[in-house]
Amino acid sequence: MTRENMTDEASSPADGGDPTTDEMLVETSPTAGVSESDSGTAGGSRTLVEARNVNVWYDDDQALNDISLEIPENRVTAMIGPSGCGKSTFLRCINRMNDLIDAARVEGDLFLRNKNVYDDDVDPVALRRRVGMVFQKPNPFPKSIYDNVAYGLEIQDKEGDYDEIVERSLKRAALWDEVEDQLDESGLELSGGQQQRLCIARAIAPDPEVLLMDEPASALDPVATSKIEDLISELAEEYTVVIVTHNMQQAARISDKTAVFLTGGELVEFGDTQKIFENPDSQRVEDYITGKFG
Amino acid sequence: MSTDARDAVEDGFGHVSRTVGTVFRYLLLVSTLVGIVTLGVLLVYVANDAIRPLTADPGWHLTFVLAFALPSLLVGGYLYRRDKSALFTGLNALGVPAVSLLFASAAAMLFVDVVPPLIWFAYVVAVAIPLVVLLATTRYSHRIPFLARVATLAAVTVASLGVVPGAIQSLPFVPQAWLVVAATLGVPVAGVAGTYADRRWGRRAAVSVAVAALVATVAAPFAGPTIGLDPLPATVLMALAGVPTAVYVGTVVVNQPERRVGLLLPLVVVAGALVGGAVVDALGFAGPQAWIDWQFLTSDHSNTPAEAGIYPAIVGTILLMVVVALASFPVGVGAAVYLEEYAPDNTFTRVVDVNISNLAGVPSVVYGLLGLGVFVRYGGMTPGTVVVGGMTLALLILPIIIISAREAIRSVPDSMRQASYGMGATRWQTVKNVVLPRSFPGILTGTILALGRAIGETAPLLMIGAPQIFDLPTALDARVGAMPLQLYVWATTFASPEFYTTALAAGVVTLLVAMLAMNSIAIVLRNKYQREQ
Ligand SMILES: Nc1ncnc2c1ncn2[C@@H]1O[C@H](COP(=O)(O)OP(=O)(O)OP(=O)(O)O)[C@@H](O)[C@H]1O
Ligand SMILES: [Mg+2]
Numbered sequence: 001m002t003r004e005n006m007t008d009e010a011s012s013p014a015d016g017g018d019p020t021t022d023e024m025l026v027e028t029s030p031t032a033g034v035s036e037s038d039s040g041t042a043g044g045s046r047t048l049v050e051a052r053n054v055n056v057w058y059d060d061d062q063a064l065n066d067i068s069l070e071i072p073e074n075r076v077t078a079m080i081g082p083s084g085c086g087k088s089t090f091l092r093c094i095n096r097m098n099d100l101i102d103a104a105r106v107e108g109d110l111f112l113r114n115k116n117v118y119d120d121d122v123d124p125v126a127l128r129r130r131v132g133m134v135f136q137k138p139n140p141f142p143k144s145i146y147d148n149v150a151y152g153l154e155i156q157d158k159e160g161d162y163d164e165i166v167e168r169s170l171k172r173a174a175l176w177d178e179v180e181d182q183l184d185e186s187g188l189e190l191s192g193g194q195q196q197r198l199c200i201a202r203a204i205a206p207d208p209e210v211l212l213m214d215e216p217a218s219a220l221d222p223v224a225t226s227k228i229e230d231l232i233s234e235l236a237e238e239y240t241v242v243i244v245t246h247n248m249q250q251a252a253r254i255s256d257k258t259a260v261f262l263t264g265g266e267l268v269e270f271g272d273t274q275k276i277f278e279n280p281d282s283q284r285v286e287d288y289i290t291g292k293f294g
Numbered sequence: 295m296s297t298d299a300r301d302a303v304e305d306g307f308g309h310v311s312r313t314v315g316t317v318f319r320y321l322l323l324v325s326t327l328v329g330i331v332t333l334g335v336l337l338v339y340v341a342n343d344a345i346r347p348l349t350a351d352p353g354w355h356l357t358f359v360l361a362f363a364l365p366s367l368l369v370g371g372y373l374y375r376r377d378k379s380a381l382f383t384g385l386n387a388l389g390v391p392a393v394s395l396l397f398a399s400a401a402a403m404l405f406v407d408v409v410p411p412l413i414w415f416a417y418v419v420a421v422a423i424p425l426v427v428l429l430a431t432t433r434y435s436h437r438i439p440f441l442a443r444v445a446t447l448a449a450v451t452v453a454s455l456g457v458v459p460g461a462i463q464s465l466p467f468v469p470q471a472w473l474v475v476a477a478t479l480g481v482p483v484a485g486v487a488g489t490y491a492d493r494r495w496g497r498r499a500a501v502s503v504a505v506a507a508l509v510a511t512v513a514a515p516f517a518g519p520t521i522g523l524d525p526l527p528a529t530v531l532m533a534l535a536g537v538p539t540a541v542y543v544g545t546v547v548v549n550q551p552e553r554r555v556g557l558l559l560p561l562v563v564v565a566g567a568l569v570g571g572a573v574v575d576a577l578g579f580a581g582p583q584a585w586i587d588w589q590f591l592t593s594d595h596s597n598t599p600a601e602a603g604i605y606p607a608i609v610g611t612i613l614l615m616v617v618v619a620l621a622s623f624p625v626g627v628g629a630a631v632y633l634e635e636y637a638p639d640n641t642f643t644r645v646v647d648v649n650i651s652n653l654a655g656v657p658s659v660v661y662g663l664l665g666l667g668v669f670v671r672y673g674g675m676t677p678g679t680v681v682v683g684g685m686t687l688a689l690l691i692l693p694i695i696i697i698s699a700r701e702a703i704r705s706v707p708d709s710m711r712q713a714s715y716g717m718g719a720t721r722w723q724t725v726k727n728v729v730l731p732r733s734f735p736g737i738l739t740g741t742i743l744a745l746g747r748a749i750g751e752t753a754p755l756l757m758i759g760a761p762q763i764f765d766l767p768t769a770l771d772a773r774v775g776a777m778p779l780q781l782y783v784w785a786t787t788f789a790s791p792e793f794y795t796t797a798l799a800a801g802v803v804t805l806l807v808a809m810l811a812m813n814s815i816a817i818v819l820r821n822k823y824q825r826e827q
Contacts, residue, residue, distance in 0.1 A: 135712065141713065151717055155719045
């Protein structure tokens with residue numbers, strides 16, 4: 001269970017890594033230069049998260065292959081691709097949850113606000129407080145609904161009126177009406193879809209800068225799904241959202257940018273959602289989106 | 295082809311032989327029954343010697359069958375047919391007072407004969423002060439740096455333990471023993487009952503429950519003498535058995551109306567016993583001349599079976615168990631948490647792993663030798679005392695506790711740890727808020743079962759030099775004996791056909807009852823835990 005000691009290996013390629021080294025920026029061609037000026041492709045938003053040549057191995061199997069992309073601030077970025085292509089792995093790179101997997105090895109640079117999160121002096125715990133995460137499978141704590149939502153507030157020692165924050169978070173996650181009267185009951189007694197919304201409420205309660213969502217709507221009915229989609233659009237006004245989804249229409253509806261991963265852990269295309277869905281550069285992406293393969 | 299097959303089916307589907315399977319099945323049944331039946335026969339045999347039911351008047355049996363056994367069976371059968379969960383509730387309502395009464399009696403013995411209430415009071419106050427400081431500082435934790443808090447707490451603890459006990463013992467007036475016990479037991483029991491009620495029925499109910507519990511505890515020393523109980527034991531029994539029973543019954547009445555009818559069972563059982571007793575007294579029927587009786591439970595050892603008793607051994611066992619639990623639980627759980635949550639997966643931890651599994655199987659005689667060597671030879675402690683015995687038994691069950699606690703910790707789903715780390719929790723916060731609360735019932739179950747093993751150990755006590763004939767141990771450094779040791783001594787040093795069928799049988803029953811009481815708690819905990827998962 002070696003956890004925090006991943007740092008050394010992982011950050012070594014970034015030695016002296018000045019986030020704005022021109023050489024490297026040139027290589028990440030499609031959106032080069034976004035981090036220096038505000039002239040990015042996503043409607044003039046600055047880059048918040050930038051991956052440069054990120055490679056991930058699980059033991060000897062490579063799960064991500066040289067991923068470079070730039071996630072704009074206050075926008076929704078969607079990750080799509082067939083099962084097993086490394087979308088969850090990429091999300092876990094951003095908040096360094098891969099540190100917790102013994103077999104995982106991360107190489108490359110990943111910048112959050114121009115700071116390489118794989119630098120030696122980055123505390124992964126502090127990083128995760130700024131980058132919230134909703135997991136692929138709902139995983140509420142065996143605590144009351146209230147305590148689940150307040151968990152982040154308590155461990156991060158946040159100031160404020162917890163009752164009010166809990167209520168607001170549950171409302172935003174479209175769960176409040178259903179659990180208003182049973183805040184003291186266990187979060188595990190909710191249905192799968194309710195649990196997923198509880199996890200969303202839990203993730204947004206401590207007010208993170210970036211929200212990583214791994215298929216947040218996969219267990220939800222259409223009504224709850226559309227509520228969550230509304231929530232995501234609303235969140236994007238204040239937060240940066242990165243969402244993994246298998247639902248093409250959903251990606252097209254809610255995201256500003258889309259990254260298409262294909263089998264083998266490759267990032268095949270990354271760009272404005274409209275372009276990806278209407279006129280992708282790559283034939284493979286077009287095939288995937290139109291359902292010819294994947 | 296296909297028509298052929300269909301024709302064949304119309305003649306029937308044919309037959310597949312199951313002879314081997316049937317033979318195998320009955321062999322399995324036999325091997326299951328061998329153990330249970332042998333044990334059952336043995337227990338009946340011993341219980342017959344200890345209780346001697348046949349020495350009672352036939353009238354006595356008749357009375358109790360009519361007043362007690364029949365009505366209880368009838369009510370039980372009625373509940374079984376009507377609603378099994380109500381029967382279950384009824385059995386629980388019998389078990390809760392029975393088991394809590396046993397534990398309360400153990401505590402009462404300690405207060406009456408071992409720990410002078412004033413000293414108890416002095417130390418409770420001395421420990422309560424730093425606890426209050428701890429709670430107060432946790433509340434404002436984000437304003438006080440961690441190290442400052444630890445330092446303050448350490449200073450307060452040392453000062454409090456150094457000053458308070460002496461000060462209280464030199465008070466110019468000495469409060470009544472029962473008053474002291476009523477305060478030190480009644481307040482925490484009322485607190486626990488109140489918290490429980492708060493979670494189920496809300497704030498207002500919590501206050502009344504807590505007040506009722508406190509009043510009952512304080513009233514017990516006055517009510518006790520009217521039914522022939524001394525004030526001090528009456529207080530302890532009320533706090534530790536009366537209040538829990540009342541809370542359980544209250545929960546059933548308020549929260550499970552459809553199961554209320556189950557409470558009929560304990561009512562009939564208790565009423566039947568009382569009525570039976572009264573009738574037997576009035577008509578002058580003699581009861582069985584049981585060996586296990588009040589005299590046996592409350593006397594010292596004696597060379598004649600008729601006068602022999604097991605009281606010092608019971609108290610010794612209780613004291614040993616207290617020391618064992620205090621010594622092995624924190625160490626064992628700490629080791630388990632370290633190995634599961636912190637330790638890197640390397641050769642060293644794998645060696646430790648294998649060794650712990652092996653240690654769990656080391657014969658208890660060897661642990662006795664180890665205790666003798668470590669605590670007596672090198673530690674310079676007196677052989678055969680409560681501390682040495684308790685710590686040796688603690689070493690004996692430590693590997694079992696570690697293994698079962700690790701199992702409980704491992705059963706916490708990894709997704710919950712992930713969720714916690716994903717929220718930005720540190721490892722310590724994850725362990726404290728997610729892992730330990732979730733695995734605690736399992737850890738507790740394992741610990742109690744391990745204590746159940748320690749309660750029956752004789753060999754380590756012999757090895758560390760526990761005396762063959764022992765007095766009531768009244769301090770941690772007093773020489774101690776225990777129930778299994780007493781049985782061993784009766785069966786060897788005092789071996790005589792007489793002893794075998796008398797005091798020894800009664801002692802075996804006592805020991806088994808004590809062990810079953812502990813295990814019943816573990817079983818209840820485990821069932822509850824499994825239902826919740
Ligand atoms: N903890 C792990 N240990 C070893 N290999 C892993 C681990 N997690 C993922 N992998 C491997 O990495 C690859 C990418 O997995 P990942 O979970 O990132 O895929 P995904 O795109 O999220 O798939 P899905 O859409 O099914 O969730 C897979 O081949 C998987 O087998
Ligand atoms: Mg995934």
